[in-house]
């Protein structure tokens with residue numbers, strides 16, 4: 001299987017005036033094409049930090065990152081942004097949709113960054129919103145939709161640029177059980193399209209659906225269930 005991203009000996013600390021918090025300690029981790037991986041562990045164990053690094057939003061203090069065929073030994077903002085926009089989709093607990101834009105415009109956003117033409121952008125956004133069952137809501141604003149519907153928009157947005165990797169941070173965290181179930185089904189379907197999905201979650205019912213389940217504690221990976229990468 002094609003390897004998309006690999007961390008070797010990755011560590012990351014946050015330094016404030018008083019304390020130094022070791023958020024990640026010597027992590028080795030890789031994700032291959034089409035995988036469905038869950039990451040769980042207690043609050044503060046480093047899950048969000050790991051997701052930020054996976055999403056090429058941040059860079060480790062020490063260690064090496066290889067992503068989409070490129071090897072980084074230091075923070076290279078431009079290259080990381082380019083790789084991120086072309087290869088990675090994001091889904092957040094708080095949906096993170098832009099209220100000033102319609103649902104359709106929100107889904108078009110990643111394509112806008114990639115300079116895809118207006119017509120192609122619109123068409124792709126409509127197709128995706130149709131796939132997530134929201135074709136009747138194209139001109140609505142995010143706040144006019146339920147939480148479950150907003151998360152479906154966020155999933156459509158994450159898929160817009162046909163990413164090879166999707167990172168999701170507590171995607172069902174703000175949803176009731178019925179909406180969570182619908183979102184979990186949608187995420188599972190998404191892994192059948194060939195994209196890799198890495199999901200951080202406290203919810204055992206979501207974590208258990210993943211083929212590989214990573215457990216973290218105190219900035220370290222303490223266990224992996226399922227096939228090794």
Ligand SMILES: Nc1ncnc2c1ncn2[C@@H]1O[C@H](COP(=O)(O)OP(=O)(O)OP(=O)(O)O)[C@@H](O)[C@H]1O
Pocket residue numbers: 014015016021022023041042043044045046047048049050
């Ligand atoms: N910007 C920051 N500045 C200082 N410390 C931070 C910062 N971000 C995270 N930390 C600390 O790093 C550690 C790991 O945080 P992280 O957010 O990755 O954990 P988490 O597992 O995602 O937690 P949660 O489940 O509560 O979201 C924690 O001790 C946290 O307090």
